[in-house]
Amino acid sequence: MAGPIGWETVSCPLCGANRERELLVVPAAEGRPFRLVGCGACGLAYLNPRPDVASIGHFYPDDYHAYHGGHDLDTGAVENLGPRARRALAWRTAPARDSFTAIPYCGQGRLLDVGCGSGWYAARMRGLGWDVVGLDFSAFAAAQATRRYGIRTLVGTLPHGDIAPESFDAITMGMVLEHVHDPHRMIAAAVKALRPGGLLAIAVPNFASLGYRIFGADWWGLDLPLHLLHFTPTTLLRLVAAHGLAVRECRLIPRRSWLGKSARKAKERGSPASRTLFGRLARIRPVASLLSRWADWTGQSDSLFLLAQRLPVIRTAEPQRTPTVALGRRAAE
Ligand SMILES: [Zn+2]
Secondary structure: OOOOOOEEOOOOOOOOOOOEEEEEEEOOOOOOOEEEEEEOOOOOEEEOOEEOOOOHHHHOOOOOHHHOOOOOOOHHHHHOOOHHHHHHHHHHHOOOOOOOOOOOOOOOOEEEEEOOOOOHHHHHHHHOOOEEEEEEOOHHHHHHHHHHHOOEEEEOOOOOOOOOOOOEEEEEEEOOHHHOOOHHHHHHHHHHHEEEEEEEEEEEEOOOOHHHHHHHHHOOOOOOOOOOEEOOHHHHHHHHHOOOOEEEEEEEEOOOOHHHHHHHHHHHOOOHHHHOHHHHHOOOHHHHHHHHHHHHHOOOOOEEEEEEEOOOOOOOOOOOOOHHHHHHHHHHO
């Protein structure tokens, strides 16, 4: 890791309160331990102190997994397909309901994929007919997305100087929001970049999951210190509501492998959870899958999906001015 890490202590990134209580202290491989706190006012869990904006990049080396996922695709072949073949491909590659960012598609549209990583999701959405732009704060990732899939990319985050107001029909943030320092700034910029009526799709790990309750520091969705924020349905809804977005859908989505991965991590670290019956069972792959289904049935899945809409502008007719009102106004001036 090059250079010193700048650590900053912050107020609650969601509501601004200073009423934190300590939830966990997790030893780090090197340097200071990671301290997770919960806000006593709004319930958001967050890392505090946390690496500042200038030094967070140290935790995202070029081999970060999100910059390498997906499959190489012959983009030229997809571009040259006729409409029928493209529809057939779209049907086969359409995001499942369990996808992080499955969004309704209505014919044509411009889509911005925030945190595009290796670009596989952006490529899939382009295959469905979207006109896609990828955005990633890693120049390496953005270059990968362009090289592997021919995706047009921008380097940076939201807000971004090259993104015009009302220029997108949909914005997707799959497993992104938990990584950012200022979630309000990002959502406000997304709202501005969406046309009225446009859709914002967000997926984040679910801090109110069975996985976190059982495995705590070893829960796969925790990923400290990369995940600065840890949302529940309540705190995620609070965030989007603060920006006047209308929530179209908020549901839990399973991450089938996470309980098993959490259990194996707990075992590696010799955590108490690895010695519980649940911890032992979750290390057996088929059992972990069943436990994961049980978590879904009981509303404790490992991740959350939220679809929100920027409200369309409703144009009302100019109110009729009666002479009395006009006179009254003038009199008041
Ligand atoms: Zn708060």
